[in-house]
Amino acid sequence: MKAFVAPLGPDDPLMKQALDALRIYHEAVNAGAPADVIQQYKNEAEELFQAVSDYYQRSMGRPSGTLH
Numbered sequence: 001m002k003a004f005v006a007p008l009g010p011d012d013p014l015m016k017q018a019l020d021a022l023r024i025y026h027e028a029v030n031a032g033a034p035a036d037v038i039q040q041y042k043n044e045a046e047e048l049f050q051a052v053s054d055y056y057q058r059s060m061g062r063p064s065g066t067l068h
Contacts, residue, residue: 008052018048 008015025041033041 008055014048014052014055018045018052021045021048 010016010019021041022045025038025045028038028041
């Protein structure tokens with residue numbers, strides 16, 4: 001049986017970075033920022049949420065790709 005892994009709280013630094021990046025992305029979209037800026041913010045948010053996902057995968061003993 002797998003152990004329960006508690007979710008990262010909103011105060012966790014990694015989760016905070018991911019949520020902040022998502023907020024900045026949505027603010028840029030709503031403000032009508034240039035497409036290249038929006039894409040940059042989107043990429044950053046996706047990378048940070050992928051890091052959160054990788055954390056959960058590793059904490060449950062599953063492979064999550066390579067660590068850089």
